[in-house]
């Protein structure tokens with residue numbers, strides 16, 4: 481049996497039965513926190529909040545990650561397939577609108593086991609940085625109702641600068657194209673099936689944002705586009721002076737106007753006022769709730 485992990489495009493080859501890979505994860509699933517999230521897109525958080533499960537570790541590792549504390553380390557509690565399935569049930573009982581799996585791509589084999597234990601009765605949302613292999617997404621596809629992929633970088637130079645990976649767009653574009661094919665369905669205001677492609681505008685990166693918007697428009701997919709202006713300086717940005725400020729109203733307007741010019745109508749716009757650390761979950765161990 482293959483023991484070297486090649487689950488994600490990093491292909492670091494770690495034997496996760498004895499060590500952590502470049503994503504910071506070994507074979508034990510670690511969940512940093514879970515709970516009801518009121519600040520996702522309105523059709524995801526809906527009335528009672530999205531039942532969000534934050535997994536520890538990450539294969540992409542953006543320097544400005546707003547979940548930096550949990551994306552870099554094997555933080556949080558250990559779970560096996562049965563106890564992960566118990567989290568799904570618990571969130572359902574709390575009234576969650578859906579089960580929202582955040583950055584879980586390095587745990588896909590364990591997720592498949594958890595879904596065989598228990599398939600939630602509410603929609604399952606797959607919330608990803610999109611640095612994914614297509615065959616891994618395809619294996620998970622039958623368990624996912626709503627895709628929530630980020631489309632972060634177009635330029636290999638920018639993705640290399642902020643993640644160390646110049647091939648981000650190569651993988652993410654294929655992954656998002658696959659996820660964005662899904663037709664959207666709603667139950668009232670709540671999305672129960674479909675895809676929302678998110679893009680976060682970064683300081684000094686508006687030209688890259690325009691290329692992503694154009695790329696998305698050219699897909700002509702049934703997916704929604706969510707333009708996010710919430711960038712908040714976070715993470716390990718000491719050596720990245722351009723990342724030490726929020727985006728300006730002018731940067732936001734430039735990208736937003738281009739979204740309109742491209743005729744993208746299935747759209748969520750996150751206002752600049754959302755750029756506040758109060759909207760970032762509190763990952764300290766001593767609080768039970770996300771905010």
Ligand code: SF4
Nearest residue numbers: 485488491492501503
């Ligand atoms: S999922 Fe983690 S261990 Fe596996 S190849 Fe990617 S970075 Fe390496």
